[in-house]
Amino acid sequence: MAQLLQHLINGLAAGTIYALVALGYTMVYGVLKLINFAHGDVMMVGVYMGYATAFALGRDMRSSLVGVALIFAVAMLGCAFLGFLFERFAYRPLREKPRLTALITAIGISFALSYGFQLDIGFLPGASPRAFPEIIEPKEWITIGDRDVVVWNWQVISFLIAVGLMVALQYLVFRTRFGRAMRAVSWDHRVAALMGIPTDRVIALTFMLSSALAAGAGLLYAIKDTSVSPLMGLYVGLKAFVAAVIGGIGHVPGAVVGALVLGLVEEFVVGYAASTWRDAVAFGFLILVLLVKPGGLFGRVAAEKV
Amino acid sequence: METPAIPAPEARSALPAGLRGIFPVLVALPILAALHWILSESPFAVYLLSVMGVNIILAVSLNIVNGMTGQFSIGHAGFMAVGAYISGVLSLSLKEVALSFLPVAASDQVLFTVALLVGGLAAAACGFLVGLPSLRLRGDYLAIVTLGFGEIIRVVVQNTDMFGRALGLSGIPQYSSPAMVYFWVFLTILVARRIAGSSHGRSLWAIREDEVAAEAMGVDTTSYKVRAFVISSFFAGIAGGLFAHFVPIINPGSFTFVKSMEIVVMVVLGGLGSTTGAIIAAIFLTLLPEGLRSMFNLLGTESTLAQKVDQIRMPIYGILLVVLMLSRPQGLFGTKEIWDVLPRWLPRKRRGLA
Numbered sequence: 001m002a003q004l005l006q007h008l009i010n011g012l013a014a015g016t017i018y019a020l021v022a023l024g025y026t027m028v029y030g031v032l033k034l035i036n037f038a039h040g041d042v043m044m045v046g047v048y049m050g051y052a053t054a055f056a057l058g059r060d061m062r063s064s065l066v067g068v069a070l071i072f073a074v075a076m077l078g079c080a081f082l083g084f085l086f087e088r089f090a091y092r093p094l095r096e097k098p099r100l101t102a103l104i105t106a107i108g109i110s111f112a113l114s115y116g117f118q119l120d121i122g123f124l125p126g127a128s129p130r131a132f133p134e135i136i137e138p139k140e141w142i143t144i145g146d147r148d149v150v151v152w153n154w155q156v157i158s159f160l161i162a163v164g165l166m167v168a169l170q171y172l173v174f175r176t177r178f179g180r181a182m183r184a185v186s187w188d189h190r191v192a193a194l195m196g197i198p199t200d201r202v203i204a205l206t207f208m209l210s211s212a213l214a215a216g217a218g219l220l221y222a223i224k225d226t227s228v229s230p231l232m233g234l235y236v237g238l239k240a241f242v243a244a245v246i247g248g249i250g251h252v253p254g255a256v257v258g259a260l261v262l263g264l265v266e267e268f269v270v271g272y273a274a275s276t277w278r279d280a281v282a283f284g285f286l287i288l289v290l291l292v293k294p295g296g297l298f299g300r301v302a303a304e305k306v
Numbered sequence: 307m308e309t310p311a312i313p314a315p316e317a318r319s320a321l322p323a324g325l326r327g328i329f330p331v332l333v334a335l336p337i338l339a340a341l342h343w344i345l346s347e348s349p350f351a352v353y354l355l356s357v358m359g360v361n362i363i364l365a366v367s368l369n370i371v372n373g374m375t376g377q378f379s380i381g382h383a384g385f386m387a388v389g390a391y392i393s394g395v396l397s398l399s400l401k402e403v404a405l406s407f408l409p410v411a412a413s414d415q416v417l418f419t420v421a422l423l424v425g426g427l428a429a430a431a432c433g434f435l436v437g438l439p440s441l442r443l444r445g446d447y448l449a450i451v452t453l454g455f456g457e458i459i460r461v462v463v464q465n466t467d468m469f470g471r472a473l474g475l476s477g478i479p480q481y482s483s484p485a486m487v488y489f490w491v492f493l494t495i496l497v498a499r500r501i502a503g504s505s506h507g508r509s510l511w512a513i514r515e516d517e518v519a520a521e522a523m524g525v526d527t528t529s530y531k532v533r534a535f536v537i538s539s540f541f542a543g544i545a546g547g548l549f550a551h552f553v554p555i556i557n558p559g560s561f562t563f564v565k566s567m568e569i570v571v572m573v574v575l576g577g578l579g580s581t582t583g584a585i586i587a588a589i590f591l592t593l594l595p596e597g598l599r600s601m602f603n604l605l606g607t608e609s610t611l612a613q614k615v616d617q618i619r620m621p622i623y624g625i626l627l628v629v630l631m632l633s634r635p636q637g638l639f640g641t642k643e644i645w646d647v648l649p650r651w652l653p654r655k656r657r658g659l660a
Contacts, residue, residue: 035446093632100378101635103446104574107380108627111567115620127617234563238453245450280461283454287439290451294442 002148007271008264013155015263016162017224020217021240022247022255023169024210030250031186031206033099034091037106039214040237041113042079042086044230046215047132047222048117048125050075054133062135071135075219076212083211087204095189110234117230129229132222158220165213166256173252182206186250235279239266242286248299258297334492342485352484356552358592359487360545363494365572365584367541370498372570373579373641374507375534376514377440378449381456382542382569385429387561388459389543390550391469393425394478397551401479418481422490422547429543430536432459437535440528444517456566464558474557475550482552490548494541498581501537510534514579564620571623575630577637582644587637595619 021043028036053074054062061067090109094102120126142151173179181202184192193199221236222228239262247258262282269281289297341355364382371379397418405413436455440448463469470476501507509530512520521527550556572591576583599615630637639647 035450090628090632094635097635099445101631103378103449104570105628105631107567107570108624108631111624112621112628113624115617115624119614119617119621241450242454245447274465276465277461280458283458287451287454290443290447291439294447 002145003271005144005149007267009149009151009155010271011264011267012260013152013159013224013263014267015243015260016159017217017221018236018240018243018263019256019259020162020165020220021214021236022244022259023166023252024213024217025241025244026247026249026252026255027169027182027206027210027213029244030252031182031203032091032095032102034102035106035241035249036207036210037103037237037241038086038109038113039210040233040235040240041110042082042211042233043214043218043221043237044117044228044233045082045113046075046079046211047218047228047232049078049215050219050222051130051132051228054135062133063137068135072216072219075215079211079215080208083207084204087207091207092200092203110237114230114234125230127230129227132226132228134226136223154220154223158224161216161220162256165216166252170252178202178205239282242282245296246286246289248293248296251296251298254296254298330492330496334489338485338488338492341488342483353552354592354596355484356482356487356548358589359484359491360549361569361572361588361592362491362585363487363541363545363548364569365576365588366491366494366498366581367538367545368569369573369576369579369581369584370501370510370538371534372573373577373584374502374510374514375531376517376578377531377534378445379436379452379535379538380449380563380566380570381436381452381454381459382538383561383563383565384452384456384459385432385539385542386546386549386565387463387558388429388432388539389422389425389546390556390561391425391463391475391546392428392543393421393547394475394550394556395468396421396424397478397481398475414479414481415486418479418486418551422544425547425550426540426543429546430540433535433537433539433542434532436539437532440531440535453563453566456561456563460558460561463561470557472558474555474559476555478550478554478556480552480554482548487548487552490541490544494544495581495585497537497541502581506530506533511579568623571627574627574637577639577641579641580637580639580643583637583639583642586639586644591623594622 021040024039025036028034028039050071053071054067057067057070062071086109090105091102094105117124118127136154136157139153140147140150141153141156143149171179173182181192181197184195184197185199185202189199189203192202217240218233218236221232225232240259243259243262244255245258246262247254247256249255262285265285266278266282269275269278273281293299364386368379368382371377400417400421403417404410405416408416432455436452439451443451464472501510509520509525512523512525513527513530517527546561549560553560568591572587573584575591576585576587595615598618602615
């Protein structure tokens, strides 16, 4: 029983991080119908930005509240800028082209980033994983019994941050002018432009928001996992994407639910079966969900126009 | 996509109908024999040509699904893995067996062919499984499912004792020869070209251009898509089998998402739908790292840079994809073949064939 509870907690904690990355996928897909394959790699770049900031701040500074805030701010702003660049120079020129071209571009960016960061030329970090500095000291917040069930502080913190960001995002999308513009663009961006909505600006802001979210999620992931490598984005990104699709891509609460479900499924596979099967089970689950509900759990299948 | 290139009907040929069918074979076989004879001296050339051949098979076969049918599949390495492992295991277990009525070398080749075919068929069966979801899924979703299948196959291989888990298979007999590889290259190209010009192929092009319209015109889209997947994965399996029989060791690391993407880059670079484009891109992208390496070696002292070529290759692929999509999204040749693109002085009267 205690073991089950522990797996439940770990699964939820993993799920919240997937959820934050998945939200970025879902937002971009919702507005542009583009699977931003490079999202996970933007996250990886954000983690390295945070890593560099943490080292620049030094040992004492980085574990203080100001230091942590600074690390998050640098990574999130840096990634927002990166997202802006990609949108402006890689995706915007392709907006009127078939969606496949944008997907291939995204895959290209993803490869350039994840493998480019593995080169050990100049400032690039090289292929070997590095230990992320301990910016939040791990503490056991709740222990039940004789350490039967342990809840770590970072689990609670990332859960709270994830839920907070999710609520904020839901508010942004459904209660603000910007959110209304986003929804209009996602409905039909040509008509939205005719109605006086600055389409380009809305799409660029969506990209920046999603990239900043990715950086935040990446840092939470790095705090939990403590090891960062150029390939982390490829795999975390893929999982988060799977989560977004399971929930119904383009649907904000769906992404969160999908991520939590995926986190739990993976945790139970690791806990009760074999950890090496984790990836296969994640994808198998995805295929199963898609076969039963092709639009994901919450998604709708749009009627095809003839 | 660009304007649909509907394959024009086959022009009249000077050859009598009976001879026309086997004409490519009559030309190919002597060339293959000569190739084999010339190359048996240099192991590096043999290796390079074999890798190139395997890549050509992979690119041309993926082009049937991605280029002709327009179903974006990014799990081709998974099918290759199925072919490689199944035929590898088969060859390992048949190593001691010899068909007594044949000389040893011939018996080996017969067994190898059987192993290859079994591997190809196993891959085709997997292709059938992957093709089935295309009944309900389209576009991006199908791409993700193919990616997922590729990863699942990799994880399954990694966890099966028979396939040597993470260590992979070693000691597979080295039956592949350039002649064998290029025989299959030839067969793949032949099949791809015959499909492109046939009524079957026209249905595939129709699906690629507009699935709903194709269905409205009476094309059984699901069945054609599944068939495209089966054919394509059969040849991917063959390519995997050939690969397994000339590298000393195969392991799950050779068949990751990265390998799939390499093949996708080849198809996209050549032009989605162009068989000759896929071939040229496959040759170019196989030789590029080797060329870079020898270029850096020639430049002298920077030997570390030469060693880094394999690292640089992947970022280059990524940037290449982005630049290509921004500048020429239809690839080098689009849906055309090389003889449609090159100027008229090319000695070919039958222009306008797709």
